[in-house]
Amino acid sequence: MTYTAPRGTAASTTAYIDDFARFIAASPSSYHAAAEAARRLDEGGFTRLSESDEWPAAPGRRYVVRDGAVIAWVQPDGAGPTTPFRILGAHTDSPGFKLKPKPTIGSHGWLQAGVEVYGGPLLNSWLDRELEFAGRLVTRDGTEHLVRTGPFLRIPQLAIHLDRDANTGLTLDRQRHLTPVFGVGDLAQADLIGHLAGLAGLAGADVAGYDLLTADSQAPARFGLDDALFAAGRMDNLSSVHAGLVALLAAGGSGQIAGQIGGQVGSGQVGSVQISVLAAFDHEELGSETRSGASGPLLGDILTRIGAGLGASVSQRLRAYADSWCVSADAGHSVHPNYPERHDPANTPLAGSGPLLKINATQRYATDAAGAALWARSCAAAGVEYQEFVSNNTVPCGSTIGPLTATRLGIRTVDVGIPLLSMHSARELCHVNDPIALARAIGAFFAPTAPAAASL
Numbered sequence: 001m002t003y004t005a006p007r008g009t010a011a012s013t014t015a016y017i018d019d020f021a022r023f024i025a026a027s028p029s030s031y032h033a034a035a036e037a038a039r040r041l042d043e044g045g046f047t048r049l050s051e052s053d054e055w056p057a058a059p060g061r062r063y064v065v066r067d068g069a070v071i072a073w074v075q076p077d078g079a080g081p082t083t084p085f086r087i088l089g090a091h092t093d094s095p096g097f098k099l100k101p102k103p104t105i106g107s108h109g110w111l112q113a114g115v116e117v118y119g120g121p122l123l124n125s126w127l128d129r130e131l132e133f134a135g136r137l138v139t140r141d142g143t144e145h146l147v148r149t150g151p152f153l154r155i156p157q158l159a160i161h162l163d164r165d166a167n168t169g170l171t172l173d174r175q176r177h178l179t180p181v182f183g184v185g186d187l188a189q190a191d192l193i194g195h196l197a198g199l200a201g202l203a204g205a206d207v208a209g210y211d212l213l214t215a216d217s218q219a220p221a222r223f224g225l226d227d228a229l230f231a232a233g234r235m236d237n238l239s240s241v242h243a244g245l246v247a248l249l250a251a252g253g254s255g256q257i258a259g260q261i262g263g264q265v266g267s268g269q270v271g272s273v274q275i276s277v278l279a280a281f282d283h284e285e286l287g288s289e290t291r292s293g294a295s296g297p298l299l300g301d302i303l304t305r306i307g308a309g310l311g312a313s314v315s316q317r318l319r320a321y322a323d324s325w326c327v328s329a330d331a332g333h334s335v336h337p338n339y340p341e342r343h344d345p346a347n348t349p350l351a352g353s354g355p356l357l358k359i360n361a362t363q364r365y366a367t368d369a370a371g372a373a374l375w376a377r378s379c380a381a382a383g384v385e386y387q388e389f390v391s392n393n394t395v396p397c398g399s400t401i402g403p404l405t406a407t408r409l410g411i412r413t414v415d416v417g418i419p420l421l422s423m424h425s426a427r428e429l430c431h432v433n434d435p436i437a438l439a440r441a442i443g444a445f446f447a448p449t450a451p452a453a454a455s456l
Contacts, residue, residue, distance in 0.1 A: 013436050023241075024234060030093040030283075031067065031135055034280070035065075037063075055305055059076055066292045068282035071277065072277070073306065083273055086445055088327050089280075090279070091237045094424075096213050097126070102114065103115075106187040109184050113179070118213055122424045125424075129218070131180060133152060133212045139202065146200070180214070191204055216427050230431070231428070236423050237284070243329065243439035244278045281296075295404050295408065321410055324412070327414055328366060328414065334419035334430075343392055345392075354434065356386070356419055357375050357414070359372070363403055366406045366415050384441050389419070
């Protein structure tokens with residue numbers, strides 16, 4: 001069922017990848033990703049709303065930021081109580097290491113940072129890299145300050161001379177072997193939080209709380225034959241956040257963004273009426289059960305408030321949900337040339353051949369036949385390829401926000417994403433053609449001429 005159509009121009013792909021690289025570079029933490037999305041939404045004419053204020057009922061382009069999550073939507077002219085939603089769901093967080101309380105520690109003259117594992121990182125990939133801390137500091141008055149260090153710390157691996165078996169069986173103890181170094185000196189005189197506070201223009205004593213995580217400080221890069229490969233940290237899942245943001249800005253009338261992905265996203269001015277939504281959640285790598293995660297109330301509350309502004313009764317809101325769709329976009333797996341036996345033998349998606357339609361019999365992905373048809377039509381309308389992904393029966397797959405959203409709201413959901421190698425590594429790999437193809441397909445999904453639920 002793979003759909004094949006011509007790709008965009010090399011120039012549009014280059015422009016898109018360059019912008020994607022800038023988005024990644026500006027987003028070393030979920031909090032930075034939400035802030036960068038907010039900055040771009042502001043530039044695109046969206047209005048930021050406070051959850052504690054009354055919201056306008058008139059048509060408009062709006063968004064809300066809650067911690068490391070951002071929800072943005074385009075409410076068009078003609079929207080009413082039963083107008084359906086087209087939702088793109090993604091997440092802003094990635095696996096890594098989070099700074100502990102009493103974080104300044106050390107051993108044998110080395111200054112080290114106390115960290116704990118966040119999510120499911122590919123641990124060995126974080127060794128011997130120049131890492132940075134990024135996240136938020138909160139002062140005693142409750143004010144948040146974003147901070148990032150740039151290259152600052154490193155988890156040093158034991159030399160081969162001191163571990164002759166390292167190449168045959170590396171075992172990393174999460175408490176003893178993954179503590180990064182950031183200097184040498186007198187531990188009694190070192191103050192990691194004071195240093196981080198200083199970067200934000202604060203005194204260490206002013207900081208009452210923090211959420212700080214590691215990120216790879218190396219810049220994203222194109223490489224390989226024809227510069228067709230792209231490597232960066234946090235593509236799981238900034239690839240989907242960026243694609244959804246680009247598509248929503250196009251749906252909201254940003255000609256600059258529409259031109260960036262070839263103008264194949266629809267203008268939002270003709271056809272049936274729908275409300276396009278970007279839902280970029282935090283904490284997916286932890287299971288999403290937080291106030292800013294997909295299992296929390298954030299999306300449902302916002303859709304309820306939008307409906308209330310349109311005068312929707314409970315019955316009318318449920319009617320809107322019945323005609324709505326959610327595309328859960330999260331990175332997936334390309335076939336690995338060195339480990340082909342880990343993949344389904346009949347379904348071996350290749351990087352560069354289009355985004356994935358993710359399918360799982362146990363519904364760890366929410367795709368069903370109707371969702372597959374919707375995705376096929378969206379990709380056909382966008383003129384891009386897509387590929388099907390299903391796991392080898394002996395290698396259980398992960399899950400996404402898709403089943404969570406479908407369960408919480410009852411909105412029909414389909415799981416998609418770009419194919420990666422090295423998922424959950426400090427630095428992941430994709431083909432340059434796939435992120436822009438995903439953005440185009442999402443743009444077609446957002447376009448009012450996209451196939452309605454009732455037509456499937």
